[in-house]
Amino acid sequence: MSLPNSFPTPPPRTGDRPLSRRRLLSGAAALAGGGLLLGCAPGARNSAEELTYWHLMTGGDGTVMAGLVDAVNAMNAGFRTTQTVLAWGPPYYTKLAMASAGGRAPDLAIMHASRIAGYAPGGLLEPWDLDLLAELGVRESDFPPLVWQKGLYDGQLYSIALDTHPFVLYYNTEHAAKAGVADAIQTMDSPEAFTEVARKLQRVTGKHGLSYGYLGDGSQMWRLFYTFYRQTGAEMKLVPGSPAQVDEAAAVEALSFVRSLLDDTIATRSGDGGTATSEFLHGESGMFFGGVWELPVLKDAKLPFDARPIPTLFGQDAAYADSHTFVLPRQSKVSPERRRHVYQLVAEILKHSVVWAGAGHIPAYQPVVRGSEYQQLKPQSNYAGIPAYVNYDPDAWFGGAGSDFHKYFAENVQNVYLGSGDPAAGFEGFVQRLNKLLDRPQPV
Amino acid sequence: MSTAIDTPTDVAVEVAQGNGSGAARAKRDQTLTGWAFAAPFTVLFVLFLVVPAIYGLYLSFTGETLTGANSGLIGFANYTEALQDPDMWRSLGNTLWFTLLSTIPLVLLSLAFALLVNLGLPGRWLWRLSFFMPYLLASTVVVLFWAWMYNPKLGLINGVLAEFGIAPVAWLQDPNVAMISVVLTTLWWTIGFNFLLYLAALQNIPEQQFEAAAIDGAGKWRQLFSIVIPQLAPTTALIVTLQILASLKVFDQIYMLTNGGPAGSTRSIVQYIYESGFTGYRFGYSSAISYLFFAIIVLVSIAQYKLINRRSAS
Numbered sequence: 001m002s003l004p005n006s007f008p009t010p011p012p013r014t015g016d017r018p019l020s021r022r023r024l025l026s027g028a029a030a031l032a033g034g035g036l037l038l039g040c041a042p043g044a045r046n047s048a049e050e051l052t053y054w055h056l057m058t059g060g061d062g063t064v065m066a067g068l069v070d071a072v073n074a075m076n077a078g079f080r081t082t083q084t085v086l087a088w089g090p091p092y093y094t095k096l097a098m099a100s101a102g103g104r105a106p107d108l109a110i111m112h113a114s115r116i117a118g119y120a121p122g123g124l125l126e127p128w129d130l131d132l133l134a135e136l137g138v139r140e141s142d143f144p145p146l147v148w149q150k151g152l153y154d155g156q157l158y159s160i161a162l163d164t165h166p167f168v169l170y171y172n173t174e175h176a177a178k179a180g181v182a183d184a185i186q187t188m189d190s191p192e193a194f195t196e197v198a199r200k201l202q203r204v205t206g207k208h209g210l211s212y213g214y215l216g217d218g219s220q221m222w223r224l225f226y227t228f229y230r231q232t233g234a235e236m237k238l239v240p241g242s243p244a245q246v247d248e249a250a251a252v253e254a255l256s257f258v259r260s261l262l263d264d265t266i267a268t269r270s271g272d273g274g275t276a277t278s279e280f281l282h283g284e285s286g287m288f289f290g291g292v293w294e295l296p297v298l299k300d301a302k303l304p305f306d307a308r309p310i311p312t313l314f315g316q317d318a319a320y321a322d323s324h325t326f327v328l329p330r331q332s333k334v335s336p337e338r339r340r341h342v343y344q345l346v347a348e349i350l351k352h353s354v355v356w357a358g359a360g361h362i363p364a365y366q367p368v369v370r371g372s373e374y375q376q377l378k379p380q381s382n383y384a385g386i387p388a389y390v391n392y393d394p395d396a397w398f399g400g401a402g403s404d405f406h407k408y409f410a411e412n413v414q415n416v417y418l419g420s421g422d423p424a425a426g427f428e429g430f431v432q433r434l435n436k437l438l439d440r441p442q443p444v
Numbered sequence: 445m446s447t448a449i450d451t452p453t454d455v456a457v458e459v460a461q462g463n464g465s466g467a468a469r470a471k472r473d474q475t476l477t478g479w480a481f482a483a484p485f486t487v488l489f490v491l492f493l494v495v496p497a498i499y500g501l502y503l504s505f506t507g508e509t510l511t512g513a514n515s516g517l518i519g520f521a522n523y524t525e526a527l528q529d530p531d532m533w534r535s536l537g538n539t540l541w542f543t544l545l546s547t548i549p550l551v552l553l554s555l556a557f558a559l560l561v562n563l564g565l566p567g568r569w570l571w572r573l574s575f576f577m578p579y580l581l582a583s584t585v586v587v588l589f590w591a592w593m594y595n596p597k598l599g600l601i602n603g604v605l606a607e608f609g610i611a612p613v614a615w616l617q618d619p620n621v622a623m624i625s626v627v628l629t630t631l632w633w634t635i636g637f638n639f640l641l642y643l644a645a646l647q648n649i650p651e652q653q654f655e656a657a658a659i660d661g662a663g664k665w666r667q668l669f670s671i672v673i674p675q676l677a678p679t680t681a682l683i684v685t686l687q688i689l690a691s692l693k694v695f696d697q698i699y700m701l702t703n704g705g706p707a708g709s710t711r712s713i714v715q716y717i718y719e720s721g722f723t724g725y726r727f728g729y730s731s732a733i734s735y736l737f738f739a740i741i742v743l744v745s746i747a748q749y750k751l752i753n754r755r756s757a758s
Contacts, residue, residue, distance in 0.1 A: 090722070090723050093723070094722045094723060097510055097725070098510070101510050101511065101512075118725075121511075121513075122509075122510065122511025122512075122513055122725075123511060123512070124510075124511060215596070215617055216616065216617065216702070216703070216705065216706075268597065270596045270597065270614055270617060271597065272595070272597075274595075274598075275595070275597045275598060397725070398723075398724065403723070404719060404723050404724065407703065407704075407705075410705060410706075411704075411705055411706065411707045411708050412707065414617065414705070414706050414707065415619075415706070415707065418614070418617065440525075441507055441514050441726070441729075442513065442514065443509035443510060443511060443513060443514065443724065443725035443726045444509070444511050444513055444725065
């Protein structure tokens with residue numbers, strides 16, 4: 001094979017060499033020596049234990065979390081926490097899983113409650129010591145029962161919830177008053193009633209009645225679907241080795257209802273997260289389906305709005321939600337003193353979590369929720385009742401926030417939302433995909 | 445290729461020519477010196493390429509998982525599972541489809557651009573720069589640009605189409621269009637490299653050939669087909685080879701633009717390998733798919749090598 005003659009010719013070899021080899025080597029040695037000196041410094045600087053803490057909170061959440069960590073550090077309780085922030089979703093969870101599998105994980109990490117099922121059975125997490133927690137003022141009775149139970153696996157507690165963050169309904173109070181639906185928004189209890197409110201709001205805004213961004217975002221599609229699916233009383237159970245247990249009629253009912261809303265009048269047929277938020281912020285729609293984590297952005301916009309749980313339209317109270325929880329990733333070497341500091345850190349963050357509520361989330365630690373400071377937070381306290389009937393994702397190693405489960409939901413259901421796919425066929429495709437994963441060798 | 449350089453070793457060789465054993469020793473010294481220079485690379489190569497590749501082959505015969513559950517040798521079970529996995533075939537099909545869709549325009553258009561720039565238009569540097577510039581951008585940056593332009597509601601492309609009364613297209617959301625969108629982005633992003641190779645080759649064609657052809661009465665088109673394109677043949681062979689290999693490896697722009705969607709219509713085989721291993725925890729299974737894919741790449745390379753060899757022999 002003849003080489004092409006098109007490569008640029010290499011530079012001439014006989015150039016002058018401004019940097020002699022000896023100088024380069026001595027420079028490198030100096031750098032290495034400097035590195036050694038610097039390397040010694042942190043240990044010598046202070047005697048406080050350095051704890052490592054990984055989480056995936058960015059944006060408004062990230063600022064609040066950093067503030068909490070700083071506040072605990074400022075207490076000088078014998079430890080300092082360094083937080084490492086990684087990108088939400090697969091980038092975070094793949095790294096955390098790798099670090100735990102290698103036994104060199106951080107001392108503490110945040111994990112979505114829906115992800116425990118993929119971590120605890122594989123031995124990637126270590127259980128919490130209930131006695132030590134109780135000693136620091138953290139007991140089962142301090143948490144809503146459903147939220148506490150989600151952290152249990154095989155009778156042991158693997159995660160402690162910081163919050164519950166459901167999918168809720170925001171609405172523009174000015175538009176609602178103008179459309180005469182201010183009361184109806186509080187009382188609507190059927191798909192028809194909801195549609196009517198949305199239509200009235202649409203006539204006021206002249207654009208859309210409702211904003212809901214889902215395009216290209218499986219988690220977002222799943223959150224709304226699962227809320228309505230569970231409202232019909234249906235369940236979803238995934239047991240390895242047997243087909244997924246689902247209620248197809250309920251799924252079709254929920255999907256058909258979502259699709260009926262995305263008709264380009266009530267809501268745009270093809271909105272993504274950015275489009276939906278900007279529409280609602282500019283008063284071009286009256287209602288907005290979003291997570292509580294959207295609250296800071298809406299508040300900044302000085303919009304006349306309020307929030308409430310997604311109304312029960314299919315008979316039973318149900319709400320999709322997840323929780324940010326604290327977990328102990330597996331470490332091959334564990335020092336008891338260090339561990340004790342980690343427990344202290346968690347207890348302190350929980351006790352300060354009213355600050356965390358500022359970012360929209362419902363604190364899991366009930367003494368905070370009962371406090372007057374939280375009760376005065378609006379609109380947060382409007383939806384504070386959700387943890388009593390919260391619905392987490394079905395337990396499965398491949399499930400949870402930002403997981404392949406959400407992605408497979410999107411792959412099969414996006415067309416249904418877009419109006420081009422059949423609800424029954426879309427859901428059937430999703431179930432087949434789940435069955436395939438349940439049928440394969442299980443990695444945990 | 446090699447030119448004589450006065451290095452101490454060369455001098456030593458000349459000095460040592462006198463007696464036989466000295467020559468042998470000098471030769472051995474030289475070999476040692478050679479190895480010493482190659483050692484840093486060899487060590488890294490073995491450590492980070494050869495060892496992982498062999499270890500990966502071993503993994504593909506085990507049920508190795510991230511958590512260590514169900515590990516252990518399982519023979520060819522991963523391979524048989526992969527061969528019966530419709531998602532594996534679909535991702536492989538998507539990858540081949542992407543390779544076909546991207547390679548042809550990336551070769552033909554880059555040639556066209558290079559020919560145009562080589563015409564000697566005024567402001568040649570500007571043309572050269574504008575074709576090559578996107579190549580310098582990181583894939584993340586490129587994807588951010590294009591994801592906004594493809595946005596079905598707020599995007600530039602649908603905005604322009606609307607001006608002409610054309611209905612909006614769901615560029616990344618319609619399974620029939622998404623792959624085309626990915627190819628368009630890739631085209632814009634990477635054409636600069638092929639373009640540069642072609643341009644360099646064009647500038648290497650001796651001027652006399654054109655003069656001679658002109659004297660014989662050949663017009664510009666005749667010159668293009670009888671001189672330029674044949675002279676570019678080795679470059680074309682190189683570009684096609686590099687392009688096919690690059691397209692088969694496609695991952696970043698798809699991962700960020702569509703994440704394999706909608707409905708798996710753009711999931712590439714590399715992404716499926718990533719998903720099986722890193723988010724699906726099954727290292728053994730994902731290694732098996734990697735090796736199947738590796739076999740295909742080897743076959744493609746051999747076929748191409750034969751094809752080019754036959755052509756240059758004739």
